[in-house]
Amino acid sequence: MSPIAPLAPDRLYRACDTGHFTFTTTAELDDLSEGIGQMRAIDAAHFGIGMRHAGYNLYVMGPPGSGKRYLVRQLLDRRVGTEAKPADWCYVHNFSQQHKPRAIRLLAGMGTRFHADMQQLVSELQATIPAVFEGDEYRRRLAQIDEEYGERQARAFVEVGEEAGKLGVTLLRTPNGFSFAPAKGDEVMSPEDYEKLPQEEKERFERDIGSLQEKLEKVIRQVHQWRRERLERVRKLNEEAVLFAVGHLIDDLRGNYADYPAVCSYLDEVQQNVIESMDEFHHPREAQTGLAALTREPPDFNRFRVNLLVGRDGTEGAPVVYEDHPTYQNLIGRVEHIAQLGALVTNFLQIKPGALHQANGGYLLLDAIKLLTQPFSWEGLKRALSTHEIRIESLGQMYSLVSTMSLEPEPIPLDAKVILIGNRLLYYLLAQYDPEFGELFKVAADFEDEVVRSADNDLLYARLVGTLVRRDKLHPFDRDAVARVIEHSARRAEDAEKLSTHVQSLADLVREADYWAAQEKREVVTRADVERAIQAQIKRSDRLRERSHEAILRGILHIDTDGERVGQVNGLSVFQLGDFSFAQPSRITANTRLGDGELVDIQREVKLGGSIHSKGVLILSSFLAARYAAEQPLSLAASLVFEQTYGQVEGDSASVAELCALLSSLANVPIRQSLAVTGSVDQFGRVQAIGAVNEKIEGYFDICNQRGLTGRQGVLIPASNVAHLMLRQDVVDAAKAGRFHVYAVETVDQALELLTGVAVGTPDAEGSLDQRVAQRIKHLAELRRKYAKKAESGSGGGSEQNDE
């Protein structure tokens, strides 16, 4: 096997070819409105927005900052202008069931008019009704009624009185009513005189008075009947008067709203209520003081007002509403309360719309995570979408937490498209665990995290940069600056052949590059400005990296970058700190001895190893057994450890390094410490790709560079990671100068040969690494058999080293 050559410098970094850019600066480029490489998501969004059937709501997913909301908003903005304005919605008083305000739908713009018309009506009623009752005609007719009934009553009593008079009895008015008594002239006979009467006369008086009392009772009953008749006539007179005064006002409104049966029906009720409560119009808000003023319910004409819940006056097209704080109330609406004498009261005017009301007939955008973290919001939204209506319910009432007076407003039909914006994890969790989710959100628009890096996409990226520049009123970027932005985007994508679609970080970089250009008094942003912005971003975040590297350089963390050691190799670890990640070398050591085939991962034993790391270690065990002890017991015990690590170790990217350390220990062949290794390995020794390859190479490079590059130092990476290389310029420069090397390996054997300088060969090849490993394992197996025999015969054995 020929030795592996280092990768050529041009494979360490794929520069953007500015040759296919025809512009000088981004000022010459058109805006980009549809994003880059998002056709799948955009098509899905178009479909979801266009489908007017129930359940075709959208879940727009992708990583945060990928510009999902911006793109969806652009799609909607282009569409809603051509759509009809949805209806206005009002709540009005329900005269028959006060706690259930009625909802009325009106054409867009009519709600405002209806609101003003009712306000005007109340003002006119307040002026008109008192005038009617103070008018001469009304008073004359009322007096006629009073006179008629007064005379009728008086006549009835007079008749009784006259009949009594004929019998020598007088009819008297008493404090509470009437009575009869024997008369003596014009006066009532005194008890003394009455006692002096003959018995027959007394009996006659009592008989006559008894008969008169019966008649009086009839008259009194008749008077009550007349009173009721009079009341009825007065009521009719009042109705007639009020109707005459206000009928034409309400008729005018009926004419104006003839196309709205609900309004006409409401106006009928208003008219009836005005008649029933005419006193309130006649005596509004009389002055009262003290407790009476506090406890009295003042005439309240608010019941004739209109609560314009959603008015579309002055708007164009369908509404697009983004609710940034989707609490239950902000979403569904709420009924507010007013404190009155220590109690909370409410009425239909206190009904406030939610985002669903505002978006009804249009589109509602919500952040999925915000929605799901607000109590009851998700359930409320699903209920509204399932029932196709917005029903305002107080949470306090729903859960019996409060017992204040509340309302049950009539539900409003819902016809809105809900667009949830969130990450993929949430989408898949909802799809898995919420059975209603699939029925209500049938369309998923999946935004790509990255797109293929091609000449066309490079140009689109340039247009995207130009769009951001114009949007934020920045200096234009020249083509080299754009190229550097594209290269950085590839680095962000961790792939030389891809570009990140993370618009937010792109926008940040563009703005910061503009800042540095402005600092240099440049009118056009150059590559140097972009580079400075990138370095400044790193600098702002890399305090921990510096501390970590400092610890290595001061010898606190033991990392050799030269020399050779048996059973010791430089692995590479990545630390993710928010949006910033960096790598540093870690010393991995292996120890082997006689045992029964167990491979001890010390990280796992002390619960500092993650499951993926443990998986990698177990694969090593399998590899060893398969290659070196396929037909005999693996009679070794080995231990592996990440030295000087005190936190969790996760991932399998160190498994190649661990295997090399293990085989070095078994073969007793030293490993070159000038090299570091990264990569995972399968059971057959094939090296597999890992993540953050650029950070890992740069991490080791930084240590070597600060100690002084010797030309022997380098990093071994999986060959399948070569396509991901977008290394820093100083690393590339060192490679060009032959002072640092990056090797791409496909198998662990290639790695071992590079690390040890010894050919792996085969177990039979003399002097090969494989032969040394095989011999060691064979020797351990023999020792084990020997000890087993001794154990059987009752005698113990010595240590492996002693026997050797």
Next chain:
Amino acid sequence: MNEPPARIRIWVALDESPRSAAALIAAAALAAAFDAELAGLFVEDIDLQHLSGLPFAREFSVLTGAGAPLSPDDMERIWRREAAAAQRLLAEAAGRSQLRWSFRVARGRVTAEVNTLAQAFDLIVLGKRTGIGVMTVVHTMARLTERQTKAGPVLVLFEDLPTSSHSLETGAMLARSNGAELVLLIKDGDENAYRAACVAALSGLKARGMAGRCVRLNAIEGDNLVQAARRERAGCLVLAGRERFLSQAGFERMLDAIECPVVLAR
């Protein structure tokens, strides 16, 4: 109550009826205008006392139509309560206008008591409700009619008598203090005489800095006066030469029928 007697005394007959309250208001207005003493009288009707003493006495409620025994004790209790209420109302009315006032309870008949007191008092205001035929319907629209911001007119019976000057002055005073219209009731069958009397009356008013209008009256009888008061929705009626009315047989019946206070001047 124990202030020394004023030079002018206005007598007002009181009970618990709304008209009595109206009479009290009119009397208080007059007393304030004349700086007079307001004297209240509560009459315990002797006929009711006799009635309550009869073994079969029963009172029939106008509210329910049901009859209930009426004993002398019941009557005494009712009078005590009514008298106390009347006295309280009088004290309040006098207190509002800072008037001297007195109150007494008499047992007898209203007209007899008025006759007895007529010599000692200058003005008599009556709102007493007695007898039959006064069962005023409680209006459902009462709030509309009772709360008029504008007071009903003051009606003055104007006759070609020396006492008319006195009634005109009293009427003018009441109209002014209440911001009410002054209406002169003039009885005369002859058109020219009526016009002449009207001109004379209006000039008399003009001399007092007032204006008014005339209404023709066919006869000076109780029924005519009651009808005129009702037609004009009068706030009160002023009559001069009170002895003449007090001695009239139908005067008590007129008091029963009329719906506004009656002011009797000398």
